Amino acid sequence: MDKTINIKDVAKAAGVSIATVSRVVNGLVTVKRGNKARVDEAIKKLKFRPNVSAQRLAAKQNNAIGLVIPRYTDIFHSFYALQILQGVGLAVEKMRLDLLLHITNGNTFLNISAVEGVIFSDIIGNEEQVDNILQMDMPCVIMNYVTKDLPVSCVGIDNIGGAVKAVQHLIDLGHRNIATITGELKSQVAIDRMDGYIKTLEKNKIEKKGIFVKYGDFGRDSAIKATKELIRLKTPPTAIFAASDEMAVGAIQVAVENGINVPGELSVMGFDDNPLAIGFSPVAVTTIRQPLHQMAIVATETLRDIITKKIRGNKKIKLPCELIERSSCAPLT
Amino acid sequence: MDKTINIKDVAKAAGVSIATVSRVVNGLVTVKRGNKARVDEAIKKLKFRPNVSAQRLAAKQNNAIGLVIPRYTDIFHSFYALQILQGVGLAVEKMRLDLLLHITNGNTFLNISAVEGVIFSDIIGNEEQVDNILQMDMPCVIMNYVTKDLPVSCVGIDNIGGAVKAVQHLIDLGHRNIATITGELKSQVAIDRMDGYIKTLEKNKIEKKGIFVKYGDFGRDSAIKATKELIRLKTPPTAIFAASDEMAVGAIQVAVENGINVPGELSVMGFDDNPLAIGFSPVAVTTIRQPLHQMAIVATETLRDIITKKIRGNKKIKLPCELIERSSCAPLT
DNA sequence: CTGAAAGCGCTAACAA
DNA sequence: TTGTTAGCGCTTTCAG
Numbered sequence: 178m179d180k181t182i183n184i185k186d187v188a189k190a191a192g193v194s195i196a197t198v199s200r201v202v203n204g205l206v207t208v209k210r211g212n213k214a215r216v217d218e219a220i221k222k223l224k225f226r227p228n229v230s231a232q233r234l235a236a237k238q239n240n241a242i243g244l245v246i247p248r249y250t251d252i253f254h255s256f257y258a259l260q261i262l263q264g265v266g267l268a269v270e271k272m273r274l275d276l277l278l279h280i281t282n283g284n285t286f287l288n289i290s291a292v293e294g295v296i297f298s299d300i301i302g303n304e305e306q307v308d309n310i311l312q313m314d315m316p317c318v319i320m321n322y323v324t325k326d327l328p329v330s331c332v333g334i335d336n337i338g339g340a341v342k343a344v345q346h347l348i349d350l351g352h353r354n355i356a357t358i359t360g361e362l363k364s365q366v367a368i369d370r371m372d373g374y375i376k377t378l379e380k381n382k383i384e385k386k387g388i389f390v391k392y393g394d395f396g397r398d399s400a401i402k403a404t405k406e407l408i409r410l411k412t413p414p415t416a417i418f419a420a421s422d423e424m425a426v427g428a429i430q431v432a433v434e435n436g437i438n439v440p441g442e443l444s445v446m447g448f449d450d451n452p453l454a455i456g457f458s459p460v461a462v463t464t465i466r467q468p469l470h471q472m473a474i475v476a477t478e479t480l481r482d483i484i485t486k487k488i489r490g491n492k493k494i495k496l497p498c499e500l501i502e503r504s505s506c507a508p509l510t
Numbered sequence: 511m512d513k514t515i516n517i518k519d520v521a522k523a524a525g526v527s528i529a530t531v532s533r534v535v536n537g538l539v540t541v542k543r544g545n546k547a548r549v550d551e552a553i554k555k556l557k558f559r560p561n562v563s564a565q566r567l568a569a570k571q572n573n574a575i576g577l578v579i580p581r582y583t584d585i586f587h588s589f590y591a592l593q594i595l596q597g598v599g600l601a602v603e604k605m606r607l608d609l610l611l612h613i614t615n616g617n618t619f620l621n622i623s624a625v626e627g628v629i630f631s632d633i634i635g636n637e638e639q640v641d642n643i644l645q646m647d648m649p650c651v652i653m654n655y656v657t658k659d660l661p662v663s664c665v666g667i668d669n670i671g672g673a674v675k676a677v678q679h680l681i682d683l684g685h686r687n688i689a690t691i692t693g694e695l696k697s698q699v700a701i702d703r704m705d706g707y708i709k710t711l712e713k714n715k716i717e718k719k720g721i722f723v724k725y726g727d728f729g730r731d732s733a734i735k736a737t738k739e740l741i742r743l744k745t746p747p748t749a750i751f752a753a754s755d756e757m758a759v760g761a762i763q764v765a766v767e768n769g770i771n772v773p774g775e776l777s778v779m780g781f782d783d784n785p786l787a788i789g790f791s792p793v794a795v796t797t798i799r800q801p802l803h804q805m806a807i808v809a810t811e812t813l814r815d816i817i818t819k820k821i822r823g824n825k826k827i828k829l830p831c832e833l834i835e836r837s838s839c840a841p842l843t
Numbered sequence: 844c845t846g847a848a849a850g851c852g853c854t855a856a857c858a859a
Numbered sequence: 860t861t862g863t864t865a866g867c868g869c870t871t872t873c874a875g
Contacts, residue, residue: 181852183851183852183853184852184853185852193861193862194861194862194863195852195853195854195862195863196854196855196861196862196863196864197860197861197862198853199853199854199855200854200860200861202853203854207860207861208860208861209860209861212860212861224646226622226623226646227623227852227853228567228623228851228852228853229563229572229621229623229624230562230563230564230566230567230572230851230852230853231563231567231851231852231853231854231867232852232853232854233563233853233867234561234563234564234567234851234852234853234854234867234868234869235852235853235854235855235866235867236853236854236855236867237854237867239562239563241610241624244611248596248599249592255588255589255591255592255786256588258592259582259588259591259592262595262611262613263581263613266581266611266612266613267613270612270613270614270618275610275621275624276610276611276612277574277608277609277610277611278577278595278599278609278610278611279599279609280595280596280599280600280603281603285603288562288608289559290559290560290561290562291562291563291574291608313557313559397789397790426790453588453786456730457730457759457787457790516867516868516869517868517869518868526845526846527845527846527847528846528847528868528869528870529845529846529847529848529870529871530844530845530846531869532869532870532871533844533845533870535869536870540844540845541844541845542844542845545844545845560868560869561867561868561869563867563868563869564851564867564868564869564870565868565869565870566851566869567851567852567853567867567868567869567870568850568851568868568869568870568871569851569869569870569871570851570870
C-alpha cells in the first residue's frame with residue numbers, strides 16, 4: 178500500500194481532470210482560481226511529486242545538462258575545479274536545469290541520453306567523448322580551452338591579454354629587466370602567458386633576453402629553481418612575471434631567504450589569484466585574476482542558447498583577466 | 511528529417527520485435543546469437559541511444575542520486591569538497607548511477623523527483639532540506655556529520671579516534687608537555703578533536719594544563735597567535751597538536767621564525783593531511799589522514815543499499831583515521 | 844527464444 | 860476554462 182501517488186490520484190482528490198492538474202503543476206494560467214486551490218491542496222495532502230521521467234518523456238525535453246570534468250590528480254587544480262563547479266551550479270540553478278556531474282579519466286562516459294547538452298570543463302583526456310558528442314549533434318560547449326579546429330562553442334580565458342596586463346604593469350612601474358617563469362609549455366595556457374610576455378616586451382621596445390625566460394611547470398619547486406638561477410645573474414632582473422601564483426610564491430620565498438626585499442629590490446607578479454597559493458606567501462602577491470566563475474556561467478548560458486535555439490554553436494569566447502594589485506610589485510627605484 | 515531514432519526503428523532494421531531489441535539493450539541472455547548480432551548492428555548503424563526517461567518510466571526506477579553540497583565560501587574547504595566529489599563520482603560510476611549535483615546555500619532545492627535518493631555532504635545550512643527529504647521517506651544519507659538525533663544513516667570520520675592517535679604518538683615519543691590548538695569549537699569536528707586530546711592525556715595520566723590549550727579556528731592566523739603565546743611560556747610545550755594542517759603550518763612557521771628547531775626542539779602534529787596546506791610548510795608535517803574519499807564511497811554505497819533494499823537506514827558509521835608520519839615530530843631528547 | 848500488447852505517468856493537441 | 864485522448868519510448872508479462 179505504498180504505491181506512489183500520481184497525477185490521477187490528485188485529479189480524483191481534487192475533483193478535476195488530470196489535464197487540469199498538469200496545468201497547475203506547470204503553472205499554466207488557464208485554470209480557475211477555485212480549481213487551482215483545490216488541486217494545490219490535494220497535491221499537498223497527497224504529497225504528490227510529478228514523475229520527472231514521465232514529464233520528460235511526454236514533453237520531449239529533459240531540462241538537464243551534463244558537466245564532465247577530468248579526474249584531476251593534481252590537487253592544486255582544486256581551486257580551479259571548484260570555481261567551475263560553483264559557477265555552473267549557480268547558473269543551472271538560475272535556469273532551473275538539473276546538473277549531471279561526470280568526473281572522468283576519459284574512459285567512462287556521461288549518460289548522454291539523460292541530458293540535453295554537455296559542457297566539458299577542459300578537454301584533456303576527453304577528446305574522444307567530445308568527438309562522440311559532436312558526431313551525434315548533441316549541444317556542447319568546451320570550457321577553458323579554445324580551439325578553432327573544432328566546430329564547437331568554446332569559452333576560455335584571455336591568457337595572452339592577462340599576461341600583457343601583468344607585464345605592462347611591471348613596465349609602467351619602471352622595470353626593464355623583467356624575467357618570466359613559464360608554465361608547463363605543453364599547455365595552451367602556458368604558451369599564451371609566455372606570448373603575452375614577449376609581445377608586451379616587444380611593444381615597449383624592450384630587448385628580450387633569453388636568459389630571462391625560465392621554463393617552469395606551474396609548480397613551486399620549478400619556480401624555486403628558476404629564481405635561484407635568476408638572482409645569481411650578473412645583472413639580475415628587477416621583476417619576475419611568474420605564470421602562476423604558486424610559482425610566484427616560490428620566487429618570493431627564494432628572494433626572502435636570500436635577503437632580497439620584495440618588492441623593494443625585486444617585484445614579483447603572479448597569475449591566477451589562487452587563494453590557496455597566495456595565502457601562504459610572506460608578501461601579498463600582486464597577480465592576475467581569471468574570471469573562472471564567470472567563465473562557467475557564460476559556458477552554461479551558451480549551452481542553454483544552443484539547446485533552446487537549436488543552433489549549432491561555434492562561438493569562440495575569451496574572457497578578460499583583471500590585475501589585482503597587492504604588495505609584491507613596486508616602482509623601480 | 512532529424513527525428514531521433516527509437517527502439518522501433520531498430521526493431522524494423524533488425525527484423526525483430528521491439529521486445530527483442532529491448533532484451534539485447536538490457537543484456538538479457540535470452541536472445542539467439544543471430545538476432546543479437548543483427549540488433550547490435552542495427553543499433554550501431556542507426557546510432558541508437560535508448561531514451562533514458564522512457565526507460566526509467568517503464569522500469570519504474572531512475573538510477574540517479576542527488577548530492578547536495580553547501581556552497582562553501584571558504585576556499586580552504588576546497589580540498590575537502592573535491593575529495594568528496596571524487597569519491598562519490600567514483601562510486602556512482604561503478605554503480606552505474608547518474609549523479610545530480612546541487613550546490614546550495616540552503617535556499618534552493620534539489621530536484622527531488624529526479625532522483626531516488628540523496629546524499630548530504632555535511633548538513634550546515636541544509637537542515638530544512640534534510641527534514642523535507644526525511645518526511646517524504648526519500649532514501650537519504652548524511653556525510654561528515656554524525657548525529658543520533660535524526661533517523662538517518664550518517665557516515666563520518668572518527669575525529670576523536672584520530673586525535674587520540676595523534677596525541678598518543680606524541681606521548682609515545684616521550685612528550686609530556688603537549689599543547690593543543692583547537693579548531694572552531696562551534697563545529698563537531700573541532701570538539702571531537704579536542705576531546706581526543708583530553709582523553710588521551712587522561713588515559714596516560716598526564717596532567718592537562720589549561721594554559722596548554724589554545725582556542726583557534728582552523729585557520730593559520732589563529733595558530734600563529736596561539737603559537738607565539740605558547741613559546742613565550744616559562745615552560746613551553748615540547749609538542750603541539752594542531753587541529754588542522756593549516757594551523758600546524760602556522761605553528762611551524764612561527765617556530766622557525768623564532769629560531770626554534772622543528773622537530774628538534776618542538777614537535778608539531780597536524781590534522782587533515784591537507785596537501786594544500788602542507789605543501790607550503792618548511793618542514794614536512796606529520797599529520798592525521800581522514801579517509802575522505804572512502805567516506806564518500808561508503809556514503810554512496812549506503813544510500814544504494816537503502817534504495818535497493820527499501821530499508822529505512824539509520825546506521826551511524828565512523829571511519830578511522832590514519833597517522834601519517836613525516837618530519838615534524840621527533841622523540842623528546 | 845520471441846512477439847503482442849498493456850501499461851509507466853505525464854503533456855499537449857483538440858474539442859467542448 | 861476544462862476534459863478527452865493520443866501518444867512519448869521503453870519494459871515486461873503472457874502466450875506461443
